[in-house]
Amino acid sequence: MQEKLICCQHCGRRIQSRDDLITTLYLWSVVPYHTRCFSHALKGCQAVIVGNHPINSTLSGVMSGLSLLLAPLAVLASDIPSIAGIILLAVPGMRLYSWLAYGRHLD
Numbered sequence: 001m002q003e004k005l006i007c008c009q010h011c012g013r014r015i016q017s018r019d020d021l022i023t024t025l026y027l028w029s030v031v032p033y034h035t036r037c038f039s040h041a042l043k044g045c046q047a048v049i050v051g052n053h054p055i056n057s058t059l060s061g062v063m064s065g066l067s068l069l070l071a072p073l074a075v076l077a078s079d080i081p082s083i084a085g086i087i088l089l090a091v092p093g094m095r096l097y098s099w100l101a102y103g104r105h106l107d
C-alpha cells in the first residue's frame with residue numbers, strides 16, 4: 001500500500017507525525033493542520049471559518065463515546081428519532097472520518 005501524503009491546510013507542508021496532527025472543521029470539511037499552524041489559523045483571519053475544537057483530541061474522544069452511548073436512548077425516547085440519532089452520531093462520525101482520512105496514515 002502506498003503511503004498517503006498528509007499536508008497541512010495552513011502552510012501546505014507535509015505532516016510527519018500523528019502527535020503533530022490536528023484535524024478540525026473548515027467550513028463543512030475535515031482538514032489537517034500542524035499543531036503550531038492550527039494555533040496560527042485560530043489567531044488569524046481564518047478563525048471565522050476554522051473550527052476551534054480539534055476533532056482528534058481526547059475531549060472529542062470522550063464526547064464520541066458519550067454520543068455513542070446516548071444515541072440509542074435518544075432514538076428510543078425522541079419523537080423524531082432519526083434526527084436525534086443523526087445529530088448524536090455526527091461527533092463520532094467526524095472522529096472516525098478524521099482517523100480514516102488522516103490519522104491512520106501517520107506514525
Ligand SMILES: [Zn+2]
Binds near residue numbers: 008012013037
Ligand atoms: Zn502547517
